[in-house]
Amino acid sequence: MPVEVRLPTVLRSHAGGQASVSANGSTIGEVLADLTRSYPGMSGQLLTDEGDLHRFVNVYVNDDDVRYLDRLDTKVTDGDSVSILPAVAGG
């Protein structure tokens, strides 16, 4: 089922400049996989080689950080809004 995915600024160039795109899946993992299938330029920028979320990537379903839900197994339903942002940190 389609969900809206809000893209961080640096990924928009891989999606023709769009700020948000539609992707399919019933979990965050499936949505991200569909996203990188549609926009191959994003592959490697969201997930590690082991298939986990990169530590510098934050993904949200509506108002919740998926790290506090079921990470890539977090369920999404029709009409949910998924947001991707850089994790902002330093020392």
Add this chain to the structure above:
Amino acid sequence: MLKLPAAIYTQILGHCLGGLPDEACGLIAGDGEGQVSVCYPTTNAAASAKLYTVDPLEHLRAERDAESLGLEIIGVFHSHTHTDAYPSPTDVEQASTPLSNPQWHYVLVSLRDTHPTLRSYRIVDGQIDEESVVVESHVAG
């Protein structure tokens, strides 16, 4: 160049001082010309005197608010409690991840001395370039 309205300049310094003894952080929103018009002080989720992490949910809310105002997040500020207002190796590493925006301004506030020092940098491909900071007492228009 980073253009900071005086009220935002003092808001940033106040948030950094208020965060002691830990580092404090926040996001700045504005336009593509370095004009800052809104500051979003955020929680340091790392709660550390040596590290900072912008609280992810506060980041999401700031992003949405900035968008609703027709602005974008154009950078981040954070404090160094005992060192110079200069990006640390960790700051440079974090500014160089694939999702880092090379257009961002990295504002550093040193609280080492009696008076806080604020400086701003661009960090692109691991290279640090300081930029000038203009504190505006009046915003034109």
